[in-house]
Amino acid sequence: GAGVSQSPSNKVTEKGKDVELRCDPISGHTALYWYRQRLGQGLEFLIYFQGNSAPDKSGLPSDRFSAERTGESVSTLTIQRTQQEDSAVYLCASSPPVSTDTQYFGPGTRLTVL
Amino acid sequence: AQKVTQAQTEISVVEKEDVTLDCVYETRDTTYYLFWYKQPPSGELVFLIRRNSFDEQNEISGRYSWNFQKSTSSFNFTITASQVVDSAVYFCALRAYYNQGGKLIFGQGTELSVKP
Numbered sequence: 076g077a078g079v080s081q082s083p084s085n086k087v088t089e090k091g092k093d094v095e096l097r098c099d100p101i102s103g104h105t106a107l108y109w110y111r112q113r114l115g116q117g118l119e120f121l122i123y124f125q126g127n128s129a130p131d132k133s134g135l136p137s138d139r140f141s142a143e144r145t146g147e148s149v150s151t152l153t154i155q156r157t158q159q160e161d162s163a164v165y166l167c168a169s170s171p172p173v174s175t176d177t178q179y180f181g182p183g184t185r186l187t188v189l
Numbered sequence: 190a191q192k193v194t195q196a197q198t199e200i201s202v203v204e205k206e207d208v209t210l211d212c213v214y215e216t217r218d219t220t221y222y223l224f225w226y227k228q229p230p231s232g233e234l235v236f237l238i239r240r241n242s243f244d245e246q247n248e249i250s251g252r253y254s255w256n257f258q259k260s261t262s263s264f265n266f267t268i269t270a271s272q273v274v275d276s277a278v279y280f281c282a283l284r285a286y287y288n289q290g291g292k293l294i295f296g297q298g299t300e301l302s303v304k305p
Contacts, residue, residue: 117295
């Protein structure tokens with residue numbers, strides 16, 4: 076079946092501009108996660124959605140970062156007033172309702188802030 | 190606090206050699222899960238294995254094997270008879286069973302290069 080998809084695959088923007096990154100989870104997966112991976116680094120947790128529960132935003136690095144998810148479908152990660160340090164690959168993952176333990180990752184969006 | 194340490198930043202081997210990737214974790218939780226993911230040059234993370242803290246039995250899957258030792262807080266990954274296609278960055282990750290949100294704590298990754 077189809078995996079997690081993300082768009083765009085690459086995004087180049089100028090400092091100060093806002094960007095929106097999109098994630099389509101695997102159909103039927105109730106949990107959705109956003110992570111950030113800086114060059115040569117491991118993944119940093121950003122935010123987590125589970126069904127209709129309040130999201131866990133504990134990983135968002137600043138108030139310039141926000142994310143939304145409608146029901147159990149698409150999620151959008153928004154970065155306002157982008158800074159050069161926001162340059163990274165943003166990865167989305169989803170997990171099924173039976174087990175929230177195994178997360179399946181999308182290909183990521185590579186964001187470059189000039 | 191939870192932490193995962195992968196002390197080996199880069200490893201280079203010649204094809205057919207065996208290689209072990211180290212992973213050491215820290216957690217105060219008594220119940221937790223450990224994971225290994227592979228990130229090939231294409232960038233997409235591929236799930237390899239999940240182990241829970243109650244099951245210390247080692248696991249083998251083809252050329253891959255995992256050695257979980259609670260006494261040393263380690264979850265090492267061995268590739269036997271490595272192949273060029275094994276070249277990738279490998280991440281070890283930790284999740285507390287009762288962690289609200291289920292977020293994974295990742296190590297910094299080990300870049301494995303297998304040369305022909």
